[in-house]
Amino acid sequence: MPLRLTGVMLLFFVSLSLHAQTDSLNSMQEYRIRQGLPNFFAKLKSGGPLTIAYFGGSITAASGGWRDQSVKWFQQQYPQAQIKQINAGVGGTGSDLGVFRLRRDVLSQQPDLVFVEFAVNDGGPYVHQTMEGIVRQIWKANPSTDICFVYTVAGNMLPVLQQGQLWPTMLAMEHIAQHYGIPSVQLGMQVLALLKEGKLVFQGKPDQYPDKLVFSGDNIHPNTTTGHRLYTEALVRAMQQLRNNDQPFKHPLIDPYTKDNWEDAQLVAVKDLPRTGQWIDLSNTNDSVAVQFRQRFPLLVKATQPGSSLQIRFNGRLAGLYDLVGPGCGQYDVTIDGQAAKSYPRFDRHAVYYRSHYFFLPLLDAGPHTINLEVSAKKLDKMAILKTGDNQPGNLDKYKEDACYAGWLLLLGSLTNQNK
Template sequence: MHASIWNHRNPLIHTRKALAEGQLTVGFIGGSITDARPRHNWPEPVTAWLVEQYPQARIIVENAAIGATGSELAVFRAKRDLIDRGCQLVFIDYAVNDYGEPSDKRKRSREGLLRKLLADGGRDVVFAHTFMQDMYAAMREGGVPDSIAELEELADHYGTGSVWMGLHALEEVRKGRMRWEEWLPDTLHPTHRGSLSYGQSIIAFLEKELQAEGAAQLSATTASFTTATVANALPQPLHPHHWGESVLLPLAKAQTEGPWVIRRWPYYEWIDQVLETAAVGAKLSFEFEGRGLSLGFDFGKLSAEFRYRIDGGDWIAMSRERPDWCGDDGWYRACYLGEVLPFGQHRLELEVTHGDRPECRGTNFRLAHIGVIR
């Protein structure tokens, strides 16, 4: 695959139309490199550029990126955090955070996310590829890391634009415009200078899409555009088991045994409610229709572990890593229970456990969502 920073595949029809009508809602989803909370990540210079270039339009930003999360979680967050908030332009950043996942799994979750965002024909989507050190060897030789190559295959198939921000920054280092330590002071997360480089690569993409050709094409494009036309143009999936039909099962559907409560969760903006207990031995169960499950937790060093079984099979004990950077709670963590089931009706049983390891210092079990993979 040819290494290119900018790939213009389809005009940003929805973005142009929204700007012409006076209000654009821009969504971002990804990991810590895109997360809004540091206030210096690359969405900041991109937002500032949009505000400067289009003073006649109201720019609304929905940055739904969360550090230490991947596309597995994004599939189940897309509706609430991007689609229902009216995003007309969405940037996806999962080149890094999906890097350690099995290739087949990340292909399914990424395609599911993309299909959810494109299904109603209401928005433009652009992939934005960041960088981690494990990618350097391939990039040094002019190659494309597997995680990015797979995203580019998706982009080609669905006709979505892409910007390889990591390659743009590496080129700046090669040309002497930026020092490596200015780009990645901790070897992974850009601060102000590196984020500006990432943002400038996105701005260059938008300049070509919206300014060089956009003004001349806008009226002709929007005149022939209909939501139905775009929705019907969604191509056949690349992966037959993509997660695009995945759904959330209401927490109230779970049957419980022991001291459980569903409570509104005021501690983390991305979680609406949790099904919570701190009692070792507490149990829950539910039925679902699908092929597998991905559970979401407010997780941390004080979290419980659990064991589970499906359809009365063998019990499987979970033993999740708790890295040094992990706090006592506040990590919206997805837990993939596998996709080995025939599609149909199934039953999950779960029991809260301590974990029986020195690093398991608590028994807080806080289930934030039940994701059913179909």
């Protein structure tokens, strides 16, 4: 789901759009080969074994979609190769969370190729920094790992894309791709062509348009047999060109495009942080919420008592929390370096069910900082919040609790002595 534009995000889009008017990369091309995927194709042609990581949002995570379809194509083209895939798609998230979870979700499994798909969900002011952080983390871990950026499309992008120009997040990613010689594939070119010819409807129900292709039902997520198929066909066309380069080499980690990139992003288990009050360790329990999210949060803690807190002392510039939002959630009161507390609700208009979520605290000057995340005593008007959405509340009992969950600390920097 695309991120809602805040004032900062809007400023990013405006400034990047103005820059795009003279940017040589700001044109729709189905693929840009650059340095290609030589290590991947050399290993593929030799029979592997090899691993492909698909790193993105819900469009990548979708079962039976372009991820599964493209793996099947590789297997058909190279039947002697042993191909394993990593599904590292997390719905509703962009490269800002991706750069933190990359090591755990992708690099720990030593991929030979990483497809990176975040253009639809990205929209904050740090796309250059987060995408570059992803690239540099990958090549620091293994300079022989190949990378390919892929761009999916959403309905809100159409007015820009139909002018032959890139959506601002795509253009930011192209800056990084060009700097590092990374190939990129625009998966939506054929979608736009068919839309222009009147042969495709971007959003609708298939039975309402029997003589046309219906791309999606919600203006974002492609239907498996139409939208995802068109995405796969675009990727295949690009791969047929990219496979001509199969001379292996190690990717050099050149000077960064942005000196403040997020290559130092890391996940820290919240379970290991100092805590006050009553926190429940849900690891290895049968708690229904913990079981549902155990793969994402193997170390999950929960507190319902107001005043229970987590303390973070670190040397760096940014901290955030990777946690849960849901019907039984309340909010955190957060203080940074002793300043006035600010509330961070862990409930929203979609919170009729539990889902993983995350939030960042304000970017700070690099240096030592102390942060306190406290379970708030302030009650949220959950029914009023739900009325701003489209979901029915259902059983009201599930909203009675005002808990805060915590799984991972998101950190640009490093922890300092937590016992001071």
